Amino acid sequence: MSSSTDIPRHWARIQESGSVAGMRIMVWIRRHLGRLPFRVMLGLVIVYYYLCQSLPRRASREYLQRIWPLHAGHLPRWRAWLGLKHFMAFGQSLMDKVDAWSGVPLDVRLAPEDRACLDRAIRSGRGGLMLVSHVGNLEICSAMSDTRDDFHVTQLMHTRNSRKFNQLLDRSTRRRGPEIVEVTEITPATALGLAERIDAGGFVVIAADRIPIDEQGRVRPLEFLGATALFPEGPFWLAALLRCPIYTLSCLREGGSHRVEFRPFDDTSTLRRADRDAWREAAMQRYVAWLTDQCRRYPLQWFNFFPFWQTDDRYAS
Amino acid sequence: MSPVSNDLELELKHLIIDTLELEDVTPDDIDRDEPLFVEGLGLDSIDALELGLALQKTYGIKLDADSEESRHHFADLKSLAALVEARRVK
Structure with a gap:
């Protein structure tokens, strides 16, 4: 080929x-x-x-x-x-x-452990960063924020592809969605804006499985499912800078219902600057391990339909 | 300069040192008129961002990171203190 x-x-x-x-x-x-x-x-x-x-x-x-x-x-x-x-x-x-987004009641289920974790996270009032991926369907999670007054979610999204669909939904459903912040890259302005939301007890959702639109952005080659793939460093830079609790979040279809998984990932509030590089490297490895597990359990819900693995020799390990 | 301002400047010096973990720097080393970035303390843009985040958290100041104005506020300790005094909400 x-x-x-x-x-x-x-x-x-x-x-x-x-x-x-x-x-x-x-x-x-x-x-x-x-x-x-x-x-x-x-x-x-x-x-x-x-x-x-x-x-x-x-x-x-x-x-x-x-x-x-x-x-x-x-x-x-x-x-x-x-x-x-x-x-x-x-x-x-x-x-x-x-x-x-049409308000059709959804059968959303949280295991007791996930529910407890989510309740604790909301009650703490400290907000946090939620790492997500393109496995499963995040819109369900976003719709959840619609049902709880104390759960405020801001979704960080790359521009272009998703915009069309979301505009369409906005027009045709007239429901309040999560606040969406569109980014092509994470700038100081973005970071300041997000920090403000987290300080107010809000949650910021960021996908860490797609590299920045601008190819100059920082990426790191990591071993994923047996070959080298590029992952964005941005979300992990942000996680370190924001000094807040970090979680993983996913919503997976299971038969006719949706299983929401919400787990603690880390907490960067006491992370020292000198330890950041090492933290980022380890955190990215752990994210990839989490992603691998999500794919293993729900293999058909991987919605990255583009060449994900590197063929470029520069990054071959 | 009023004594309140001096207190605030000292507070800000501590904030800078703590936030950026400048272990070898004491408050006396930071001159109120000396540029904080590149020349004086030699801070870079990540440091600036981090300082911005700390100011936001500590004083509830809203900053626009991309504006020319912000760059002016971050020029030296004196301008930083003026900014905090003018815009602090906590």
Whole structure:
């Protein structure tokens, strides 16, 4: 297989397929015709997408080859079928997104341990930084912040790809979502703004599995599922600077319900400056270990449909 | 300069030393007219950000990190004290 250089490899340059008009039609179907017609339409769209979009399909295949031995103990046997299921899981997550913001009641479950941790975190009044990933469906978590007055969430998001979809949701659902701060890079201004929110007891959500849009940004090559992938250092710089409790957060689909996992990750309030570099390195390793575990348990909910692993020799370990 | 200001300046010196963990620096080493960044204490932009975060936390001052104005406030201890005095809410 050729990997020609004209194929965009950075996630942010890979356009989200489908036009705004197409997505509006889908939302309209969901809202006015109900769940079943929507599912049928979505199924058709996903099959079309799977057949016509070779880049995400190849990315999905590479990922499944890497994760399946860890998840099932062997390589994928029906690769095309599994790939399609992977795409379907993504379609399902879009549907959940629409539902979450349309106010459809969701079956959200927290294990006692996660619930206790979340309650403690909120009650402490210290706020915190929540590290997330593109495994599972974060919109469900965001929708949760809608149901609790004492749970204020600010979501840090890269611009471009997600904007289109979110604008659409805003227009068609008219519900208060989490506050979204769009960033192309984390600047001092961003840090100051976020620190203010955390000081007020709020929580900041940041994904640590996608590298910055600006390729000059700081990245670190790490071993992930058997090969080298680049991870952004920004979230961990921020975690150290903000001197606050750090958590991991995820929302995973389990049958018909959503399982929210909220766990303590670290606390940087007493981290010394001299120890920061070492902390960042260790924290990034721990994040990747957490991410690996999420993928192992919920392999089809990995929604990074772009070439995730490095082919660049500069970073080969 | 009023004594209140001097107290505040001393407080700020301690804040700078503690925040940036400048172990070999005493409050006397920081001159109120000397540039804090690059020349004087030789602080860099991460230090500036960190100082901004500490000011925000301690005094509840809202800072706009990208503005020219902020750069002026961070020029030396004197300007920093003036900023805190003018904008502090706690």
